[in-house]
Amino acid sequence: MEADAFLDEVLSRVNAFLQQSQHVDQIRSTETHQSLNRISDLKLPLEGRGIDSALDDIEMVLRNSVHTTAPGFMNPLWGGLSVASIAGELVTAATNTAMYTYEIAPIATLIETTILKRMAELADFGTSQGTLTTGGSNGNLLGLLCARQSKNHLSSRSGFDGQKMVAFVSEESHYSFSIASNVIGIGHANLVKVQCNEQGQMRPDSLQEEIERALNNGQTPFAVLATSGTTVRGSFDPLRDIASVSHQYDLWMHVDAAWGGSCLFSPQYRSLMDGIELADSFCWDAHKMMGIPLICSAFIVKNAEVLRSVCSTGKEAHYLYHDTGENVDLGRYSLQCGRRNDALKLWLAWREIGDAGWASMLERFMGLADYLQNRVNEHDALEMVSDRMWTNVCFRYVGTAPEEDLNQINAELRERLIRDGRFMVSRSTVNEQIILRSVIANRNISEESLDAFLDRVVSLGKDIERGLPQQ
Ligand SMILES: Cc1ncc(COP(=O)(O)O)c(C=O)c1O
Incomplete structure (x- = not known):
């Protein structure tokens, strides 16, 4: 089969799958891990089987995939898809590039910059910098890294002793903060879980008590991590009050808006994130409520220099970055080297x-x-x-x-x-x-x-x- 006929055929099967998802009774095959493993031919052949056989393989994958766009799919914080963004995925794959330099990803760089700027505007963040990341988990990690960098400017260069550094997060926050606390070197024990009220919102008075307790214990508070849209209950922490406590103690404030960020579009619901403009950084997953295929997630920070120093490579990346005097290479603000053009699908949608x-x-x-x-x-x-x-x-x-x-x-x-x-x-x-x-x-x-x-x-x-x- 010729490549163009093959691609037409693939598109028509994908389309059939999406159509079927609208009214399937069974959104998930009932095979168990064991039985699916037994009946599926997954082995990698010694001799290639040719492109035609990929159609059978694709059929098998579609048949055994969960219909995540079906009306009965209400499991994770994402589901359903924008068709325009599926087209974006395809074009991203076809124009295969990496987002590190303008040179290699010209239009994609401008598109990503446009998106980040608009998301920042929606949060009244003023001049800011950002990057698309691999998800809210990594956005939260970047938030903590920026907080660490801001407290200790040498930490990215000389390392740091995180044993006394403490960050504060709601007891209903996402587990990615625990992972991030390990990665940035403060450890789980130094991520203080602040009590929530009956609605699952972080209590500003408890936050203040925890900060005072840490100070009395000789610890060094450096970050407050609020959540807009908690994982289980969908609660929004009171950002304005949390910001005033954070500012009183001169702490970095990061907001995990991976799930709730979309409220910023709605005049009716924007008040859920009242006070977001007082934060230092936030993350927002377009692959959750906005129906963009995984992965598509933004991290935005007010102080570009902090993010740049967190992602600094010294002079090592001489084969990528050259001092042209222009500040246009997005790779300087990312922890990744090769990075997909995830902006395109969101931009199209x-x-x-x-x-x-x-x-x-x-x-x-x-x-x-x-x-x-x-x-x-x-x-x-x-x-x-x-x-x-x-x-x-x-x-x-x-x-x-x-x-x-x-x-x-x-x-x-x-x-x-x-x-x-x-x-x-x-x-x-x-x-x-x-x-x-x-x-x-x-x-x-x-x-x-x-x-x-x-x-x-x-x-x-x-x-x-x-x-x-x-x-
Ligand atoms: C509140 C919250 N923050 C962060 C995340 C992590 O997002 P991601 O899966 O994009 O890494 C989730 C995931 O569900 C979440 O619910």
Whole structure:
């Protein structure tokens, strides 16, 4: 088969997969790790099998992939896709380049710069610098590295003793901060978890107490890490109040807006991040709520020099960077060397729908989350387990079972949902209660699909309850 006929065929199969995802009953194959391994031919041949055989392989991959754009997919903080951004992925692959220098990625450099500038403007960040990263986890790592650099200007050059340096984060924050604390050399023990209120928001008074405690213990506070959109409950920390505590102690303030950053588009919901302009840095995942294919994530910092020194290579990268007097090479602001053009897919999607389109998409998601919450509240067999600020709907099946059985029932319910293959939500724990977390971040979800989801939850819950030994 010629290359162009092959590519046409691939596109048509991908398109068929996406179409099928809109109304499949089974969004996930029921094969286990063992059985899928047994029936799949994955071995790498000694002699090549030719391009035609790639079509069979692609078919096999599509058949065994989760339909993450299906309306029943509400599991992680992403799902659904913008078609324009799929085109962006394709063009990124076809124009294969690395983002380190303008020379090798001219238009891509300008596109990435445009995106970062607009994201910074949305946060009222003024002049700033940024980079696209491999995700919110790495954005949080960069935030901590910048904080470290800002406290100790020599740390990137001479290393540092992190044993007394402490950073503060909400107890409901993402685990990537723990990983980052290890990587930057302060260790998990020096990442202080600050108490949250009942809505899962970091308490500014507790933050202040923890900072005072650290100072009294002879430790050196250097960073406050707030979250806009926590992983489980979707809570937004009160940024303005947190900023005033951070500034009082002259601490770097980083905001993890990986999940909640999209609220900045909506006049209705922007206030959730009120005070973001007072932070020093933030990250924002376009591959979460905005429906851009993984990976697409921004890290933005007010002080470009701090990021530049964190990513400085000295004179070693003489084969890449030359002193042309122009400051146009994005590689100087990145921890990566080779880096994909992840900006293109976001830029295409953004040009397609504009700021207004993002705002109405998010407002629709919030409307659907309200709908799901109301349906849960109306149902005798279901119970919301947390107040809601964002599109995370955390609830559990209660039926007529006693409290002591509910964790077991909900854990089993989630297992059966996954085996069933029609709906996918995640299982989490809130206040020691096992709960189902459904997330609205997928443009194919509708009120009808949410109704069908709850019907399924209730019917599985009742089955499980009936099967429990009588007390
Ligand atoms: C609040 C929050 N921050 C950061 C991350 C990490 O983002 P990524 O998966 O893009 O590294 C997540 C992931 O779900 C998250 O929920």
